[in-house]
Amino acid sequence: MTAGSPPAYGRGVTRLxxxxxxxxxxxxxxxxxxxxxxxxxxxxxxxxxxxAVIAATAAAVVVRQQRPGVAVVAAMAGLFxxxxxxxxxxxxxxxxxxxxxxxxxVVDRRRVVYVGLALMAxxxxxxxxxxERRLLELDTLKNLAFVAMPLLLGVAVHNRRDYLTALVDRAxxxxxxxxxEAKRQxxxxxxxxxxxxxxxxxxxLVAINVQSGVGAHLLDRDVEQARRTLRDIKQVSSEALDDLxxxxxxxxxxxxxxxxxSPTTRLGGLSHLSDSLTSAGVEVDLxxxxxxxxxxxxxxxxxxxxxxxxxxxxxxxASSTRAxxxxxxxxxxxxxxxxxxxxxxxxxxxxxGSGNGLRGMRERAVAMGGTLEAGPGVDGGWRVLATLPTxxxx
Numbered sequence: 587m588t589a590g591s592p593p594a595y596g597r598g599v600t601r602l603x604x605x606x607x608x609x610x611x612x613x614x615x616x617x618x619x620x621x622x623x624x625x626x627x628x629x630x631x632x633x634x635x636x637x638a639v640i641a642a643t644a645a646a647v648v649v650r651q652q653r654p655g656v657a658v659v660a661a662m663a664g665l666f667x668x669x670x671x672x673x674x675x676x677x678x679x680x681x682x683x684x685x686x687x688x689x690x691x692v693v694d695r696r697r698v699v700y701v702g703l704a705l706m707a708x709x710x711x712x713x714x715x716x717x718e719r720r721l722l723e724l725d726t727l728k729n730l731a732f733v734a735m736p737l738l739l740g741v742a743v744h745n746r747r748d749y750l751t752a753l754v755d756r757a758x759x760x761x762x763x764x765x766x767e768a769k770r771q772x773x774x775x776x777x778x779x780x781x782x783x784x785x786x787x788x789x790x791l792v793a794i795n796v797q798s799g800v801g802a803h804l805l806d807r808d809v810e811q812a813r814r815t816l817r818d819i820k821q822v823s824s825e826a827l828d829d830l831x832x833x834x835x836x837x838x839x840x841x842x843x844x845x846x847x848s849p850t851t852r853l854g855g856l857s858h859l860s861d862s863l864t865s866a867g868v869e870v871d872l873x874x875x876x877x878x879x880x881x882x883x884x885x886x887x888x889x890x891x892x893x894x895x896x897x898x899x900x901x902x903x904a905s906s907t908r909a910x911x912x913x914x915x916x917x918x919x920x921x922x923x924x925x926x927x928x929x930x931x932x933x934x935x936x937x938x939g940s941g942n943g944l945r946g947m948r949e950r951a952v953a954m955g956g957t958l959e960a961g962p963g964v965d966g967g968w969r970v971l972a973t974l975p976t977x978x979x980x
Contacts, residue, residue, distance in 0.1 A: 607648045610684070615644035618668070618677045625674055636672050643668050646681050650688040658685035658701065662708050669716045679709075679729070683736040690740025691747075698741055705733045774953075794819050818865040852886045853878055853913060856893060860911070863897055868926075869908045870897065877915035885974055888950050889913060889922055892958070895943050896924035896970040902943075906967070915976070919956075922972040925963050947972070 618640045622632060643664025650657040661682035668678045686705060690698045709729050798819060853874065860870035881889065893911055900909050906928030914921050944960055947970065951958035956974035963969040 607650060611644045611647050611681075614647065614677075614680050614684070615641050617680065618644065618672075618674060621674045621677045622672050625672075639664065639667050639671055643678065644681050647684050647688075650685045654685060654688040654692055658682060658689050658705070661685045662705065665708070665712060666715075669712060675716075679732055683732060686733065687736035687740040690737045691744050695741060698737055702734060702737050705737075706730055709733055794823060815865055818862060852883075853881070853890050853893075855890060856911065856913075859894060859897065863901065863909070866901060868897075868900060868906055871908070871910045873910070873912040873914075875914045878913050878920055881915075881920060881976060885920060885954060885976060888954050889920060889972075889974060891950055892922055892947050892970070892972050893924060895947050896922075899943055899968070899970075900924075900926045900928065918976050920974050920976055922970070922974070924970040925967055926969075927967045 619632070619637065622636060622640070643661060646657045646660035646664065648657075661684075665678050665682060669675060672678075682705065686701065689701050693701070709732075710726070713726060713729060798815075856872055856874065860872055863870050878886070878889070893913070897909060897911070900906050906926040909924065909926040912921075912923040914923075947960070948958045951972050951974060954974050956972060958970070958972040960968070960970045
């Protein structure tokens with residue numbers, strides 16, 4: 587058997603499936619004829635008419651899968667013909683029982699109850715018409731049980747099929763959900779890493795670029811200041827390399843539990859960040875609310891990254907000599923306000939910008955459930971205003 591081909595027995599069963607119900611009808615007819623053969627009642631003679639009505643009653647099961655309701659009605663109607671003509675009682679209910687089972691497989695419980703009541707009424711009527719015994723006997727209960735058992739069996743099989751189908755559906759839904767969640771987590775992690783790399787590298791390179799220009803300008807005028815500028819460049823580049831190594835280490839790590847889930851830089855590092863801008867020629871006024879020291883780690887780290895990128899943009903885009911950074915705690919929010927006095931070209935207010943810096947700041951704020959606005963300040967310069975919830979729910 588070649589790979590991928592269906593098994594031979596599967597094809598055989600598929601071919602035989604259309605013949606199963608006709609073969610079942612033949613078997614039921616044979617059982618009724620056998621009872622007719624061994625019965626000692628006067629009517630039990632094998633005649634063409636008797637064989638015809640038995641065959642017609644048994645033939646009802648041929649359509650039990652396509653038309654189960656028709657099959658059960660035909661089988662019960664045949665019962666009222668076969669009994670008075672042939673005198674057999676024991677096997678003639680079999681086609682109706684099989685058809686009743688098929689009905690219970692495809693209809694709901696309420697309809698099964700209706701079918702069961704109708705069949706029981708037909709059985710009681712047949713007993714009243716053709717049985718000389720009284721109805722209040724054990725034989726009556728036996729006949730009613732013959733009606734109930736196939737219906738109950740059909741309901742049980744129906745319920746089991748529904749249960750298995752529901753299990754399969756839930757498993758498929760859970761699998762799809764796991765795949766979607768895994769893709770979302772990968773996408774979120776890629777975005778976070780991209781933001782971290784951008785923040786670290788962009789800030790360091792901009793600071794180095796500005797400070798190197800300052801150092802070159804001071805080299806012939808103030809050697810000591812130029813030397814301090816070079817030391818600042820070395821420190822900024824060293825810290826950027828450390829952050830970059832940590833981020834790349836996260837990418838290489840195979841231990842998901844050991845990987846940090848958020849940047850380790852916090853608002854406590856803003857004083858050092860302002861020093862690096864001061865050495866590049868931009869004075870930074872910090873106004874940090876002491877309450878923000880108790881911010882959750884993700885909120886603290888995101889706040890720092892937003893301030894860092896805003897100050898990076900001050901160096902990159904604005905002809906600024908001073909920037910003011912305010913981080914305040916208001917009820918259940920932390921408000922970040924970065925305002926410079928520059929006159930450099932910026933994206934239009936509300937335009938959102940096309941650069942990665944502004945987009946990254948906005949993505950970070952939205953990811954924390956906050957907002958971020960950037961645009962020209964009322965008194966000139968450029969202003970970045972971000973609001974983050976203090977209770978991180980991520």
